[in-house]
Amino acid sequence: MTRNTGIYASVLGGAAFVLGVAYGWTARDYRGEELATLSEALRQLEARNATLAAQVAESDDLDDRITELEASLAAALQALEDAKVAAAIPEPVAEEPSVEPQDPPEEAQTAALEFGDPARGEEVFGQCRSCHQIGQGAKDRIGPHLNGLFGRRAGLHEGFRYSDDMAMMGADGLTWELETLDAYLENPKALVSRTRMNFAGLKDPQDRADILAYLRQFSASPQNIPEAAPTAQAREVELSPEVLAIVGDTDYGEYLASECKTCHQQDGSDQGIPSITQWPTEDFVVAMHAYKRKIRPHPVMQMMANRLSDEEIAALAAYFAQLE
Amino acid sequence: MKLNRRVFVGTGMAAATSLSAPSVQAASHGKPKVVVVGGGAGGATAARYIAKDSAGEIDVTLIEPSRSYYTCFFSNLYIGGFRDLDSIAHSYGTLASDYGINVVHDWATGVDRDAKTVALAGGGSVPYDRLILSPGIDFVEGSVPGWDVSAQNAMPHAYKGGSQTELLKAQIMAMPEGGTYVMVAPPNPYRCPPGPYERVSMVAHVLKANNPTAKIIIADPKANFSKQGLFEEGWQKHYPGMITRIGPDFGGENVSVDPAAMTVDIDGEVVNADVVNVIPAQKAGLICEAAGLTDGNWAPVSGHTMQSRMDENIHILGDSTNQGDMPKSGFSANSQAKVAAMAVRGALTGSRVFPAKFSNTCWSLIDTDDGVKVGATYEATDEKIAKVDGFVSQTGEDAALRKATYEESIGWYQGITSDMFG
Numbered sequence: 146m147t148r149n150t151g152i153y154a155s156v157l158g159g160a161a162f163v164l165g166v167a168y169g170w171t172a173r174d175y176r177g178e179e180l181a182t183l184s185e186a187l188r189q190l191e192a193r194n195a196t197l198a199a200q201v202a203e204s205d206d207l208d209d210r211i212t213e214l215e216a217s218l219a220a221a222l223q224a225l226e227d228a229k230v231a232a233a234i235p236e237p238v239a240e241e242p243s244v245e246p247q248d249p250p251e252e253a254q255t256a257a258l259e260f261g262d263p264a265r266g267e268e269v270f271g272q273c274r275s276c277h278q279i280g281q282g283a284k285d286r287i288g289p290h291l292n293g294l295f296g297r298r299a300g301l302h303e304g305f306r307y308s309d310d311m312a313m314m315g316a317d318g319l320t321w322e323l324e325t326l327d328a329y330l331e332n333p334k335a336l337v338s339r340t341r342m343n344f345a346g347l348k349d350p351q352d353r354a355d356i357l358a359y360l361r362q363f364s365a366s367p368q369n370i371p372e373a374a375p376t377a378q379a380r381e382v383e384l385s386p387e388v389l390a391i392v393g394d395t396d397y398g399e400y401l402a403s404e405c406k407t408c409h410q411q412d413g414s415d416q417g418i419p420s421i422t423q424w425p426t427e428d429f430v431v432a433m434h435a436y437k438r439k440i441r442p443h444p445v446m447q448m449m450a451n452r453l454s455d456e457e458i459a460a461l462a463a464y465f466a467q468l469e
Numbered sequence: 470m471k472l473n474r475r476v477f478v479g480t481g482m483a484a485a486t487s488l489s490a491p492s493v494q495a496a497s498h499g500k501p502k503v504v505v506v507g508g509g510a511g512g513a514t515a516a517r518y519i520a521k522d523s524a525g526e527i528d529v530t531l532i533e534p535s536r537s538y539y540t541c542f543f544s545n546l547y548i549g550g551f552r553d554l555d556s557i558a559h560s561y562g563t564l565a566s567d568y569g570i571n572v573v574h575d576w577a578t579g580v581d582r583d584a585k586t587v588a589l590a591g592g593g594s595v596p597y598d599r600l601i602l603s604p605g606i607d608f609v610e611g612s613v614p615g616w617d618v619s620a621q622n623a624m625p626h627a628y629k630g631g632s633q634t635e636l637l638k639a640q641i642m643a644m645p646e647g648g649t650y651v652m653v654a655p656p657n658p659y660r661c662p663p664g665p666y667e668r669v670s671m672v673a674h675v676l677k678a679n680n681p682t683a684k685i686i687i688a689d690p691k692a693n694f695s696k697q698g699l700f701e702e703g704w705q706k707h708y709p710g711m712i713t714r715i716g717p718d719f720g721g722e723n724v725s726v727d728p729a730a731m732t733v734d735i736d737g738e739v740v741n742a743d744v745v746n747v748i749p750a751q752k753a754g755l756i757c758e759a760a761g762l763t764d765g766n767w768a769p770v771s772g773h774t775m776q777s778r779m780d781e782n783i784h785i786l787g788d789s790t791n792q793g794d795m796p797k798s799g800f801s802a803n804s805q806a807k808v809a810a811m812a813v814r815g816a817l818t819g820s821r822v823f824p825a826k827f828s829n830t831c832w833s834l835i836d837t838d839d840g841v842k843v844g845a846t847y848e849a850t851d852e853k854i855a856k857v858d859g860f861v862s863q864t865g866e867d868a869a870l871r872k873a874t875y876e877e878s879i880g881w882y883q884g885i886t887s888d889m890f891g
Contacts, residue, residue, distance in 0.1 A: 316873030400823045403807040407800060408884040417880030444860040445830055445844055451858050452846055
């Protein structure tokens with residue numbers, strides 16, 4: 146390998162980095178100052194080239210690295226093209242007048258650090274990677290890609306085939322914000338009963354806070370998302386062992402259930418309204434408490450759950466679990 | 470629908486007796502007898518729940534004149550072309566065959582409260598230990614000057630399901646180009662508070678496709694109406710310029726009609742109309758008055774059990790009642806029926822009785838995939854059925870939510886009709 150190849154690689158690497166930055170920024174709000182950001186980013190690129198060139202030249206793996214960088218540059222260029230089309234802004238050029246730019250990823254990280262550690266979150270996210278991609282060029286795999294997740298309506302990301310329940314929750318108004326993501330990550334099926342996401346959940350509030358801090362870096366305008374302590378929300382669906390241990394009175398449940406059956410058909414049909422027959426008891430209890438605490442969005446269910454006591458929820462759960 | 474094997478034993482007897490209706494009282498087993506008058510959302514539900522949950526310990530007779538019951542709810546969707554008539558028609562066969570309910574197709578004309586019998590138009594009478602009346606609504610005579618039931622072909626009310634609904638739809642389809650549809654809306658309280666306004670939406674939907682220069686006028690005695698903001702937003706969006714509502718501030722409460730001339734006089738201004746949909750003021754079904762159970766236009770009941778305030782052996786359900794905060798709706802009647810069924814079983818067989826809980830949700834369709842809803846929960850106090858909590862759809866909701874709301878209403882229709890008819 147020659148030094149020239151190394152420099153070439155380093156240029157590609159730098160360009161990929163900068164364009165990635167540019168993409169992340171333009172994906173946000175394509176107006177005036179983005180051009181300045183791009184110019185500044187290009188200047189940073191030039192400065193980094195020299196350093197990178199030396200490092201890359203020493204690499205034993207130049208060919209692989211070149212291939213990898215070319216691919217990521219192509220993806221970044223494509224993303225930038227898409228972003229420019231969407232933004233309808235002129236070709237960004239280095240000689241555009243520039244204001245002192247803020248570096249958006251750093252700003253996002255600063256904000257994120259206030260509630261979780263994104264670096265640790267990246268490690269925790271390792272267990273999600275088999276199904277979810279995130280970052281430049283991320284595509285839908287088994288699960289949808291997670292770029293731009295914050296502020297996205299659940300189940301409405303185009304091109305991905307969601308479970309009926311996820312689509313229904315999205316139509317009902319479930320939007321991915323800190324608190325809803327926190328509840329979902331804690332126990333996916335408590336928030337979305339028949340989600341396809343086959344994941345037991347992250348019980349440690351710190352794990353969730355960190356992973357959310359990490360995910361947030363890949364969303365547009367994360368600084369606009371209201372801050373909330375995700376650990377506070379975690380208690381919302383975290384039920385005490387006493388509540389979960391209540392043994393439901395099935396006779397009472399049968400009477401209470403007569404109200405449910407006006408809409409939820411006993412024979413398990415679900416047309417517009419999901420079946421709740423033979424729902425596992427604990428899932429039922431957790432879901433009803435999630436409605437009662439208004440984490441699940443549906444207004445009818447929030448209203449119905451709101452006046453049910455812990456004993457009444459247990460009674461309903463016991464009744465529907467044994468219903469044939 | 471699954472067979473309920475516990476009550477299947479009653480089937481043969483029920484089928485036989487429903488062929489010779491007036492002789493039902495002969496089928497005495499010494500079991501407690503419940504008679505239900507009216508096979509709609511209240512009566513059919515009460516009959517089914519008592520039969521189902523008493524597992525043969527109670528004889529249940531359901532008296533309903535129609536062999537095919539057309540639900541009033543979703544009849545507007547038939548007018549709008551979203552449902553066919555067959556899809557809102559139901560029969561009582563499953564209640565007889567699977568639940569052992571004695572279904573008698575006849576009119577109940579009176580109640581002898583001392584002898585505890587119900588008289589039938591076809592002759593004979595049926596004895597009861599507990600009577601449940603769920604007769605729906607009748608109209609207040611003279612509430613719209615110039616209109617009475619004999620004019621209902623010229624100016625249909627279409628506020629009881631079935632032939633009136635078909636007639637109104639046929640008249641709308643036959644309107645001349647650029648013609649005028651006038652609705653005379655009812656004063657409070659009346660069946661299905663958003664119903665007239667959903668109907669206007671559905672008429673507008675049909676006219677927009679077939680007769681886009683036609684006009685709709687609503688003469689309304691009420692200053693405000695259910696889901697008003699949602700309907701008005703929807704009308705502006707889907708049917709701009711087509712619908713004019715004349716409220717009481719512009720004489721909407723001062724209306725008379727001339728069915729022969731097909732004119733409507735709104736506060737002195739005479740409108741020539743092609744279709745006039747008169748929805749008169751309403752009162753409890755006639756049997757309530759005949760049985761001496763009304764106070765004014767409605768029958769007062771206790772919210773704890775739905776028992777008449779005037780006779781503890783009689784429970785009254787749905788539109789006919791004066792119960793408190795619940796709207797007159799099929800959902801409400803269905804909800805009240807379950808409380809009454811529990812109370813009746815408790816009284817007759819000693820089964821467990823729990824505190825009454827009620828709920829209601831009314832979905833309305835404004836245009837294709839543009840559904841809205843309003844709902845509330847209720848509980849019984851000694852004075853009345855009192856509202857606990859409620860919600861209503863918001864203006865400006867996105868299309869996905871509105872579509873989901875409409876789809877939910879279809880699921881609800883399946884649910885409640887299964888809950889009523891088995």
